[in-house]
Amino acid sequence: MVRILPQTKATAVNPLKSSQPLGAALAFLGIGGAMPLFHGSQGCTSFALVLFVRHFKEAIPLQTTAMDEVATILGGADHLEEAILNLKSRTKPKLIGVCTTALTETRGEDFAGDLANIRQKRAEELAGTEVVLANTPDFEGAIEEGWAKAVTAMIGRITRPGEQARQSKKIAILPGWNLTVADIEHLRDMVESFGLEPVIVPDVSGSLDGTVPDRWVTTTYGGTNVEDIRELGTAVRCIVIGEHMRRPAELLHRLTGVPYAMFQSLAGLKAADRFVSLLSAISGAPVPAEVRRRRAQLQDALLDGHFHFGGKKIAIAAEPDQLYQLATFFVGMGSEIAAAVTTTNMSKILEKVPADSVQIGDLGDLEALGAGADLLVTHSHGRQAAQHLGIPLMRVGFPIFDRLGSQHKLTVLYQGTRDLIFEVANIFQANRHAPTPEALDPFRHREMPDELSSSPLARL
Amino acid sequence: MSSLNAKIQDVFNEPACENNRGKDAKARKKGCSKPLTPGAAAGGCAFDGAKIVLQPITDVAHLVHAPLACEGNSWDNRGTASSGPTLWRTSFTTDVTELDVMMGQGERKLFKAIREIKEAYAPPAIFVYSTCVTALIGDDIEAVCKRAAEKFDLPVVPVNAPGFVGSKNLGNKLAGEALLDHVIGTAEPDDAGPYDINILGEFNLSGEFWLVKPLFDRLGIRVRASIPGDARYLDVASAHRARATMIVCSTALINLARKMEQRWDIPFFEGSFYGITDTSEALRQISRLLVKKGADPEILGRTEALIAEEEAIAWKKLAAYRPRLEGKRVLLNTGGVKSWSVVHALMEIGIEIVGTSVKKSTPEDKERIKKILKDENHMFEAMAPRELYAMLSKHEADIMLSGGRTQFIALKAKVPWLDINQERHQPYAGYDGMVELVRQIDLAIHNPIWRQVREPPPWECRTAVEDEPPSSKSKTATVQGFKKFAGTTADDFGEC
Numbered sequence: 001m002v003r004i005l006p007q008t009k010a011t012a013v014n015p016l017k018s019s020q021p022l023g024a025a026l027a028f029l030g031i032g033g034a035m036p037l038f039h040g041s042q043g044c045t046s047f048a049l050v051l052f053v054r055h056f057k058e059a060i061p062l063q064t065t066a067m068d069e070v071a072t073i074l075g076g077a078d079h080l081e082e083a084i085l086n087l088k089s090r091t092k093p094k095l096i097g098v099c100t101t102a103l104t105e106t107r108g109e110d111f112a113g114d115l116a117n118i119r120q121k122r123a124e125e126l127a128g129t130e131v132v133l134a135n136t137p138d139f140e141g142a143i144e145e146g147w148a149k150a151v152t153a154m155i156g157r158i159t160r161p162g163e164q165a166r167q168s169k170k171i172a173i174l175p176g177w178n179l180t181v182a183d184i185e186h187l188r189d190m191v192e193s194f195g196l197e198p199v200i201v202p203d204v205s206g207s208l209d210g211t212v213p214d215r216w217v218t219t220t221y222g223g224t225n226v227e228d229i230r231e232l233g234t235a236v237r238c239i240v241i242g243e244h245m246r247r248p249a250e251l252l253h254r255l256t257g258v259p260y261a262m263f264q265s266l267a268g269l270k271a272a273d274r275f276v277s278l279l280s281a282i283s284g285a286p287v288p289a290e291v292r293r294r295r296a297q298l299q300d301a302l303l304d305g306h307f308h309f310g311g312k313k314i315a316i317a318a319e320p321d322q323l324y325q326l327a328t329f330f331v332g333m334g335s336e337i338a339a340a341v342t343t344t345n346m347s348k349i350l351e352k353v354p355a356d357s358v359q360i361g362d363l364g365d366l367e368a369l370g371a372g373a374d375l376l377v378t379h380s381h382g383r384q385a386a387q388h389l390g391i392p393l394m395r396v397g398f399p400i401f402d403r404l405g406s407q408h409k410l411t412v413l414y415q416g417t418r419d420l421i422f423e424v425a426n427i428f429q430a431n432r433h434a435p436t437p438e439a440l441d442p443f444r445h446r447e448m449p450d451e452l453s454s455s456p457l458a459r460l
Numbered sequence: 461m462s463s464l465n466a467k468i469q470d471v472f473n474e475p476a477c478e479n480n481r482g483k484d485a486k487a488r489k490k491g492c493s494k495p496l497t498p499g500a501a502a503g504g505c506a507f508d509g510a511k512i513v514l515q516p517i518t519d520v521a522h523l524v525h526a527p528l529a530c531e532g533n534s535w536d537n538r539g540t541a542s543s544g545p546t547l548w549r550t551s552f553t554t555d556v557t558e559l560d561v562m563m564g565q566g567e568r569k570l571f572k573a574i575r576e577i578k579e580a581y582a583p584p585a586i587f588v589y590s591t592c593v594t595a596l597i598g599d600d601i602e603a604v605c606k607r608a609a610e611k612f613d614l615p616v617v618p619v620n621a622p623g624f625v626g627s628k629n630l631g632n633k634l635a636g637e638a639l640l641d642h643v644i645g646t647a648e649p650d651d652a653g654p655y656d657i658n659i660l661g662e663f664n665l666s667g668e669f670w671l672v673k674p675l676f677d678r679l680g681i682r683v684r685a686s687i688p689g690d691a692r693y694l695d696v697a698s699a700h701r702a703r704a705t706m707i708v709c710s711t712a713l714i715n716l717a718r719k720m721e722q723r724w725d726i727p728f729f730e731g732s733f734y735g736i737t738d739t740s741e742a743l744r745q746i747s748r749l750l751v752k753k754g755a756d757p758e759i760l761g762r763t764e765a766l767i768a769e770e771e772a773i774a775w776k777k778l779a780a781y782r783p784r785l786e787g788k789r790v791l792l793n794t795g796g797v798k799s800w801s802v803v804h805a806l807m808e809i810g811i812e813i814v815g816t817s818v819k820k821s822t823p824e825d826k827e828r829i830k831k832i833l834k835d836e837n838h839m840f841e842a843m844a845p846r847e848l849y850a851m852l853s854k855h856e857a858d859i860m861l862s863g864g865r866t867q868f869i870a871l872k873a874k875v876p877w878l879d880i881n882q883e884r885h886q887p888y889a890g891y892d893g894m895v896e897l898v899r900q901i902d903l904a905i906h907n908p909i910w911r912q913v914r915e916p917p918p919w920e921c922r923t924a925v926e927d928e929p930p931s932s933k934s935k936t937a938t939v940q941g942f943k944k945f946a947g948t949t950a951d952d953f954g955e956c
Contacts, residue, residue, distance in 0.1 A: 010572035011523070012532075012555035019529035041592050042496060043505025043623035047533040050864075054537065059845075059868035066496035069624045072596060079498045086499030102527040103592045103624065106561055139527035139558045139593070212872055212913070216849035362555075381536060384549060401537075 030202020176242025509631020735801025
């Protein structure tokens with residue numbers, strides 16, 4: 001049974017977390033014509049924006065209610081209203097995703113009430129634009145919680161409630177935040193190859209995939225259609241990827257009766273098999289030849305790759321679901337988890353992480369626990385720990401700002417697992433140490449009196 | 461909070477600020493930060509500004525007293541360089557949680573955090589930054605810092621610039637105030653000499669100050685403190701013993717320069733290391749100020765000799781770019797031309813300036829811009845992204861020089877872009893830096909990708925399918941092939 005170790009330090013050293021509103025904004029960025037709005041000071045938005053840009057290398061729509069000291073003390077409803085109206089008239093979004101911040105939540109206002117007033121008072125001006133609220137103070141949670149709250153809020157606000165006529169081919173998919181653009185594209189292809197029609201919420205593959213639109217777009221340039229969110233209740237089944245997406249899936253089920261199937265991870269042969277079997281069962285179609293081929297390729301990658309994984313000690317720092325995904329992948333390849341660090345203790349998935357303990361903490365903890373590991377696995381900020389420890393770093397999650405193309409890296413199903421195996425094996429091969437007599441000396445770890453230890457001269 | 465308000469009023473009143481001199485008393489009191497429009501605002505907060513100014517002090521532990529976002533979303537994001545200590549790159553935050561807020565544990569947690577840092581890292585000083593939430597819940601960081609300083613026998617410096625008090629620029633100034641109140645003048649150097657200077661507002665981005673420092677070394681001038689780029693705490697603490705100050709990024713630390721003059725009689729001037737003539741002028745002014753403060757006047761002659769030698773080399777290097785860059789059109793979108801001498805050097809090799817933002821320019825600046833620009837219409841206060849995109853799409857410039865914020869407007873319009881703001885990866889200071897800037901402009905404009913990304917796919921252009929694909933072997937052949945293909949010049953956008 002894994003032990004969950006709470007944080008006991010007063011200082012977070014080299015934070016692992018990105019903030020909860022950032023996670024919510026990321027989810028809103030997966031909706032077509034969306035504009036996320038932070039209800040906080042201009043700095044809250046500016047920091048998140050810069051971080052998004054560093055990761056995606058894209059212009060990111062993200063605005064602020066620009067709370068100043070006076071507004072914070074008097075209350076921010078006016079700023080919220082002004083911001084929404086300004087965004088509506090300037091950018092004509094389909095959706096404005098309001099994310100509260102620590103600043104406004106510390107004062108503690110009735111944001112839902114404020115928004116209800118604004119929607120009512122400004123119904124005419126706001127026609128055609130959904131305004132959704134996610135309560136995401138920075139002082140709790142991290143990306144995972146923020147992302148899940150935003151999706152829950154969208155379903156709660158937009159999806160038409162009540163049992164509806166089901167379309168037998170339509171599948172709702174609620175992916176966790178840690179799925180990349182490439183993952184979403186791949187999921188869609190896979191589902192479509194069974195003749196099914198996926199509706200993916202949120203769908204970052206349409207909005208954060210780095211294309212060159214032929215005009216300037218001030219909102220997101222693609223993503224899930226707001227109308228498709230409204231019609232989610234007509235799906236025959238909902239597929240959920242990541243434990244943190246259970247809440248939105250349960251809400252969808254409660255509202256519309258659409259049943260869901262949970263995949264805590266889509267990495268590894270078994271998870272992929274279960275996913276493919278489910279699609280085959282829902283569609284009644286046989287597994288296409290191409291999918292079988294991919295599976296065989298993964299089998300081969302397992303065969304070729306396992307030499308590099310066996311006995312390796314892996315130190316991972318990631319958000320709970322991604323930690324679970326990676327840890328099960330590595331353990332499934334014969335490695336052991338030497339250190340597992342995560343952001344918050346709010347997820348049930350932590351109990352299933354195949355490690356002795358999971359530390360709630362930061363990259364300072366990763367550096368302390370990961371000494372002696374063969375590989376560090378975390379986001380780009382882990383580069384300092386990797387440098388200090390002299391251990392290679394595999395970059396995963398968010399932010400990745402010192403490598404290009406992280407959004408196009410495939411990490412799920414047969415093909416993504418195959419790619420992961422190759423990536424890790426290649427890191428190990430690139431960092432192999434040449435054998436030295438010192439490293440292999442059978443007496444190197446034995447304690448012995450000074451006069452018996454081999455002198456430098458004796459080696460000649 | 462009231463002392464903070466007084467401080468803010470004080471920095472708004474800055475008499476040395478060029479913009480301020482043009483205002484009446486009432487306008488000055490209102491301050492220089494314009495009220496932001498909710499839903500249409502951009503830019504960082506006061507905390508951001510304070511951290512930018514102080515964090516490059518390399519051996520200090522910078523502790524941010526805040527919920528996660530303030531530090532967690534922003535650390536390790538600037539390219540300032542250190543020649544030694546790396547502690548400044550380690551991120552420390554109290555990561556205030558809901559429980560801390562509700563139970564009022566903020567101050568206790570902060571104190572404990574200071575202790576942990578002191579014990580684990582033994583830095584020469586700890587800087588503690590307040591933020592919106594910890595200010596809102598009333599944590600008294602000045603009192604905590606004072607107690608911690610006494611208890612741990614270590615300078616613990618409160619930086620009181622919570623985000624919601626204003627803009628990044630205000631934060632820059634409040635950071636300067638923190639140095640004045642708590643750091644500068646707290647240590648006495650044992651080696652003060654007549655050739656000691658301070659440089660203020662130099663961030664050593666991509667190590668660019670190291671392109672300049674050797675020039676001072678050659679003249680026997682010692683940089684006592686460069687604040688903040690590659691600074692050590694003790695250098696800053698003994699900065700009051702320098703004989704002259706050069707202020708580089710004037711809006712950020714002008715209050716610091718003026719108050720150091722007032723307090724310790726250190727004369728200062730505003731200068732720049734961007735561009736050839738500005739670099740020379742900076743060297744000249746420093747030597748002059750040092751002589752005025754008692755240095756041997758022979759340094760003036762040596763300075764002129766060095767300038768003559770270095771300028772000749774730089775101009776010769778730049779001249780090599782003239783055939784490649786003559787007639788190229790540059791759009792400057794920087795929020796204000798920071799160095800006229802860069803513009804001067806670009807024009808000297810035949811580059812045209814076709815537009816510039818004058819958002820932060822003084823009336824004097826605007827007059828100069830009018831003379832430079834061929835078309836006054838291209839002087840703009842601030843251009844909406846959509847308009848800027850339209851202008852670039854019409855190919856009205858060959859390259860845009862700007863900060864990261866507008867990067868993608870240029871790139872998505874398929875126009876070359878060069879970063880000239882703080883996130884950039886190239887050093888542009890001094891004589892060699894100017895040559896490097898021009899080299900980067902040349903590389904950006906002449907990169908072979910532009911032709912590729914602008915060409916439409918062959919299937920959208922029936923005639924093209926029958927043509928030979930453009931060969932990359934000969935430049936003329938390529939241009940001709942392209943002309944045939946797209947019916948326009950290679951430099952234009954390919955449209956069928």
